[in-house]
Amino acid sequence: MAQLFASPGMYVQGYGELKNIAKYAEPLGESFLVIGSKNRIRDLGETIKKSFQDDSKLTFVEHNGSCTISEIEKIVKIAEEKGGDVIIGMGGGKVIDTAKAVAGRLKKRVVVVPTVAASDAATTRCAVIYKEDGSEDCEEVYASNPDLVIADTEIIMKAPVKYILAGMGDAMAKCVAAPVCYRGFQPNELGGGVTELAYSLSNLIHDILMNHGELAVAALEQGVMSHDLNKVIEMNVLISGIGCEVNGATTDHAFYAGFTTLQNRKESMLHGEYVTFSSLATLVLEGAPKETIDEYYNFCTRVGLPVCLADLKLDYMSEDDFRQVAQMVTECGGTAHLPFEVTVDSAVAAMKTADAIGKMYKAGKRLV
Numbered sequence: 519m520a521q522l523f524a525s526p527g528m529y530v531q532g533y534g535e536l537k538n539i540a541k542y543a544e545p546l547g548e549s550f551l552v553i554g555s556k557n558r559i560r561d562l563g564e565t566i567k568k569s570f571q572d573d574s575k576l577t578f579v580e581h582n583g584s585c586t587i588s589e590i591e592k593i594v595k596i597a598e599e600k601g602g603d604v605i606i607g608m609g610g611g612k613v614i615d616t617a618k619a620v621a622g623r624l625k626k627r628v629v630v631v632p633t634v635a636a637s638d639a640a641t642t643r644c645a646v647i648y649k650e651d652g653s654e655d656c657e658e659v660y661a662s663n664p665d666l667v668i669a670d671t672e673i674i675m676k677a678p679v680k681y682i683l684a685g686m687g688d689a690m691a692k693c694v695a696a697p698v699c700y701r702g703f704q705p706n707e708l709g710g711g712v713t714e715l716a717y718s719l720s721n722l723i724h725d726i727l728m729n730h731g732e733l734a735v736a737a738l739e740q741g742v743m744s745h746d747l748n749k750v751i752e753m754n755v756l757i758s759g760i761g762c763e764v765n766g767a768t769t770d771h772a773f774y775a776g777f778t779t780l781q782n783r784k785e786s787m788l789h790g791e792y793v794t795f796s797s798l799a800t801l802v803l804e805g806a807p808k809e810t811i812d813e814y815y816n817f818c819t820r821v822g823l824p825v826c827l828a829d830l831k832l833d834y835m836s837e838d839d840f841r842q843v844a845q846m847v848t849e850c851g852g853t854a855h856l857p858f859e860v861t862v863d864s865a866v867a868a869m870k871t872a873d874a875i876g877k878m879y880k881a882g883k884r885l886v
């Protein structure tokens with residue numbers, strides 16, 4: 519199996535860096551179609567116009583907030599009529615994924631300007647497409663990763679703290695899954711072998727999370743930028759984004775996938791919040807050493823990431839609900855990368871034990 523690695527063409531991170539977007543994007547084409555929500559275009563449109571100087575190169579398109587086939591087709595039509603060598607997606611995951619989908623269909627270059635650092639969407643070559651009713655439809659994979667990613671830390675740090683926290687949880691999943699897949703010679707998300715560079719990213723994420731995570735949250739809560747926060751933004755957007763495609767997955771996203779099938783959820787939490795608990799349950803499922811389990815639970819409790827089902831507003835789950843989630847866990851592709859069989863019973867046991875450990879940590883007790 520050949521080893522495969524992929525990454526965005528160029529990555530730019532800086533405080534207030536959106537003002538320089540033209541410098542990085544202009545080498546990619548002559549005309550630019552900017553996709554963003556009404557509010558983002560209102561707040562950031564002027565900065566982009568000033569950067570490009572010449573307004574006639576730019577077309578702004580308002581995004582309706584969901585990444586559906588109809589929304590993608592609407593924007594494809596506008597791009598065909600008005601032109602646009604380069605598609606720029608400015609916003610959260612759904613806007614970014616729409617930009618990738620539009621560019622993928624038209625074989626255009628794509629630039630991503632993430633306005634939150636909550637998930638891996640900015641740097642990956644795939645998009646999650648939703649149905650009109652809001653449920654997940656499918657995942658599309660494109661020929662290449664975005665050509666350019668501009669992470670303006672001034673914009674990203676102004677979003678509510680929970681977004682960066684969720685991104686930290688999504689990053690943490692790689693620390694849990696990557697070592698298991700690497701040691702087991704399991705394929706990565708690109709379908710190839712894992713490179714040394716890819717595997718090193720999971721160690722880097724662990725280092726940034728454990729040494730800078732709490733300090734980054736402290737800075738965020740004060741509304742100030744710091745070296746720690748800058749490192750965590752790079753981890754969430756770039757390192758975790760590359761890391762998720764070039765490493766393998768296990769059940770770090772499988773429990774999450776199961777939770778999303780529960781129709782009776784009272785509230786929908788962020789992707790990274792579910793993934794945090796999904797990763798903790800994975801450690802329990804594997805029978806990880808208690809020092810490892812303690813390290814992650816202690817970290818999550820200290821920064822305020824979910825550690826029990828109540829934190830995910832899922833403490834109402836019935837026995838049937840547990841089994842429904844567990845069934846999904848057994849069916850997820852990554853689950854087969856674990857070096858042992860996962861059954862419905864063992865997945866239910868992992869969830870219940872992970873929940874009990876979480877409650878213990880919330881009560882101030884620890885395993886070690």
Ligand SMILES: [Zn+2]
Nearest residue numbers: 638688789793
């Ligand atoms: Zn994820």
